[in-house]
Amino acid sequence: MTDLLLRDALLWHPGSAGDSLTDVLIRAGRVAAVGPGLEAGDVPVEGLGGRLLLPGFVDAHAHVDKTLWGGPWVPHDAGPGLQGKIRNGVEARPALGLPNPGYITALLQQMVACGTTHARTHVDVDTAMGLAAVHAVREAVARLDGRITVDLVAFPQAGLLTAPGTAELMDAALAEGADLVGGIDPAGLENDPVAHLDVVFGLAGKHGAGVDIHLHDGGPLGVWQYELIIERARALGMRGKVTISHGFALGEAAPAVQERVIAGLAEAGVSLATVAPAAAAPLPLVALREAGVPVGAGNDGVRDLWSPYGDGDMLERALFLAQRGRFVRDEEIEIALEAATLGGARVTGRRAGFAPGDPGDFAAVPARTAAEAVCVRPVRSLVVKGGRVVARDGRLV
Ligand SMILES: [Zn+2]
Numbered sequence: 001m002t003d004l005l006l007r008d009a010l011l012w013h014p015g016s017a018g019d020s021l022t023d024v025l026i027r028a029g030r031v032a033a034v035g036p037g038l039e040a041g042d043v044p045v046e047g048l049g050g051r052l053l054l055p056g057f058v059d060a061h062a063h064v065d066k067t068l069w070g071g072p073w074v075p076h077d078a079g080p081g082l083q084g085k086i087r088n089g090v091e092a093r094p095a096l097g098l099p100n101p102g103y104i105t106a107l108l109q110q111m112v113a114c115g116t117t118h119a120r121t122h123v124d125v126d127t128a129m130g131l132a133a134v135h136a137v138r139e140a141v142a143r144l145d146g147r148i149t150v151d152l153v154a155f156p157q158a159g160l161l162t163a164p165g166t167a168e169l170m171d172a173a174l175a176e177g178a179d180l181v182g183g184i185d186p187a188g189l190e191n192d193p194v195a196h197l198d199v200v201f202g203l204a205g206k207h208g209a210g211v212d213i214h215l216h217d218g219g220p221l222g223v224w225q226y227e228l229i230i231e232r233a234r235a236l237g238m239r240g241k242v243t244i245s246h247g248f249a250l251g252e253a254a255p256a257v258q259e260r261v262i263a264g265l266a267e268a269g270v271s272l273a274t275v276a277p278a279a280a281a282p283l284p285l286v287a288l289r290e291a292g293v294p295v296g297a298g299n300d301g302v303r304d305l306w307s308p309y310g311d312g313d314m315l316e317r318a319l320f321l322a323q324r325g326r327f328v329r330d331e332e333i334e335i336a337l338e339a340a341t342l343g344g345a346r347v348t349g350r351r352a353g354f355a356p357g358d359p360g361d362f363a364a365v366p367a368r369t370a371a372e373a374v375c376v377r378p379v380r381s382l383v384v385k386g387g388r389v390v391a392r393d394g395r396l397v
Helices: 081-092 101-113 132-144 166-175 193-207 219-235 248-252 255-268 285-291 314-324 330-347 370-376
Strands: 004-013 022-027 030-035 045-047 052-055 057-062 116-124 149-155 180-184 210-215 242-246 270-274 295-297 362-365 382-385 388-392
Touching (some): 052 370, 057 314, 101 382, 116 132, 116 210, 116 382, 132 149, 166 180, 193 210, 193 219, 210 219, 219 242, 219 248, 219 255, 219 270, 248 255, 255 270, 255 285, 270 330, 285 330, 295 314, 295 330, 314 330, 314 370
Parallel strands (some): 149 180, 180 210, 210 242, 270 295
Antiparallel strands (some): 022 030, 052 362, 362 382
16 A cells, blocks of 8 residues: 555644645655645545644664664673773674564564654674674564665674774675665774775775764864765765764864864765764754754664663654753754654655655654654654555554
8 A cells, every 4th residue: 555645634844833734645655745635536544633744754873783672681781982882792792692683673663663764774794793784684674564664884883994804794795785884983993094984985986885984083083084074075976975973073073163064064965963862062953954964863772782772763862852952942843853854864865755756754743843742752643654554553553
């Protein structure tokens, strides 16, 4: 069923929730018409009774391969810092049976029930397990049978230059169809940013893939790597195909530096993904929005060896984003919701919204405005993927 008529919805556009009830007709999985009182013959109808209709949530930064969702509760005991977490993740994984297609399936189901219709997940590729995580994620995505679409990033979590053999495995993952090349702290973890970016962008060029680089490094070192990545994207003409994830350095930087970096991001067409962490300076979302830099939000790891937190809900992530940005006005809170929906779509190169031709991916919530939806985080009344009802009242269909 990819034809569907959504009846009597309040459509959310950033800056306004309509105040009149509108219908959305989806044909062959895409928006065909929008307006009041649409007639569509024998197309199935879902009455929304005035609920707020949002574009489907996009989780623009996930690590579903690592999850323990649906499995045992594992107390967190990783050592401090990035290196401690990386080591713990690799060492504790085998005894817990990770990566586990069953856990990944359970998490994806939970994400769909929460209204997420598309995700970009980083997937660990390392010399200890080869491509096992890539295969596990693929298997889980297949089990979801189209209820969610997922892009895979071949991600060198345990290092690339510092872990010889990893580049070859990433090459193999991309040859098997992984969508993007991952990178991680070219300076702070890898100690050679130029060589790291040579490998990452070399693989991207070879496979025609996008790039998504984890950049935790803060301070001037982090800002310098922003500029190295911007320069690569510009030189290689990769507008719209390069994302910096986390990018804490931008939130910490002085206003003049922020202004320079944001102008560079906008000019080179580099996007950002944030998980709104409690312990880092938030990205300057308002300035980024004004400059037209796409910003997506993501849940990062959900209940895994890196963190016991999270439940896959992007509306909760929008709340965190709003709180950490100290947003209180409706129009500010909507910027956070935008990152969780339309922003993530831009980061992942997808259309989204209510225009004819946009994908029939939506989540309906019992709220009157976008800000109310973020603050209350009501159960998702209906989730639609490509015109197909995939969840209802918080449960997978
Ligand atoms: Zn991450």
